[in-house]
Amino acid sequence: MKCLFLALMAVGLSACNQQNDNTAYLQSQIDSLRVNSYKPGFGEFMSSIQIHHDKLWFAGQNMNWELADFEMSEIRESLDDIKKYCTDRPEANSIDMIEQPLQNLDNAILHKDKEAFVKHYRVLTATCNSCHQKTAHGFNVITIPTAPPFTNQLFKMQNEK
Ligand code: HEC
Structure with a gap:
């Protein structure tokens, strides 16, 4: 009986350890996603x-x-x-x-x-x-545009004169 109890304890502990291993693994995956995921600047x-x-x-x-x-x-x-x-x-x-x-x-x-x-x-x-x-980016000067940015888009509604 004592033996059985000890055996069960051992199984329980190893399951616990395995869960810790899994958690650590998942955490490392999350950390790597945080570092490596693409984020526009x-x-x-x-x-x-x-x-x-x-x-x-x-x-x-x-x-x-x-x-x-x-x-x-x-x-x-x-x-x-x-x-x-x-x-x-x-x-x-x-x-x-x-x-x-x-x-x-x-x-x-x-x-x-x-x-x-x-x-x-x-x-x-x-x-x-x-x-x-x-913000020390005064060299980026924005102006009123003089020509549309693209030639493949209509800016005037077709049904209006
Ligand atoms: C928070 C203040 C702020 C405002 C408001 C702002 N900008 Fe900027 N802008 C910045 C900063 C800071 C940068 C440099 C970004 C970088 O580090 O690449 C920048 C960069 C730019 C660039 C250069 C991008 C490149 O990489 O070539 C353009 C174009 C630009 N802004 C357009 C605009 C326009 C158009 C507006 C208004 C509609 C505007 N910004 C409003 C702060 C601002």
């Missing part, structure tokens, strides 16, 4: 914002308000991603300075007001540059 999010900032201008110029609204949400998505994924970059703390200019532009788009759109697009662009200056 600040500059990649900014490059995406650059494209949508550009398209936004031509959407507004063509009074394609639905597209303008879409481009605004794409810009916001990348800004949110910076906040989420670039927590190691202190520059991310300055993101909020762009919120008011974005809201003003949202308003212009909502009211389909081209004049207000142009005015607030300029303020938005100036804010891009203010943040670049503030």
Whole structure:
């Protein structure tokens, strides 16, 4: 009986050890995923914002308000991603300075007001540059685009004249 008890204890202990081994193994896998998983950098999010900032201008110029609204949400998505994924970059703390200019532009788009759109697009662009200056990236100068970024996209709605 005593023998049986000891044998059961031994089995129990070895199961315990095995579980510890598994936990350690899983933890090492999680750690390696954390280190090795791909995470876009600040500059990649900014490059995406650059494209949508550009398209936004031509959407507004063509009074394609639905597209303008879409481009605004794409810009916001990348800004949110910076906040989420670039927590190691202190520059991310300055993101909020762009919120008011974005809201003003949202308003212009909502009211389909081209004049207000142009005015607030300029303020938005100036804010891009203010943040670049503030974060020691003043050499990245953003301007009002002069030509659409792509030749394979229409900015004017087809059913409008
Ligand atoms: C938080 C302040 C901040 C705001 C607001 C901001 N940027 Fe940036 N931007 C940065 C920083 C910091 C970098 C450098 C990123 C890096 O390290 O690669 C950058 C880089 C860039 C780059 C260069 C990307 C590359 O790798 O070539 C472009 C283009 C850019 N921003 C466009 C914009 C546009 C357009 C806006 C406005 C709609 C904007 N940014 C608003 C901080 C900002």
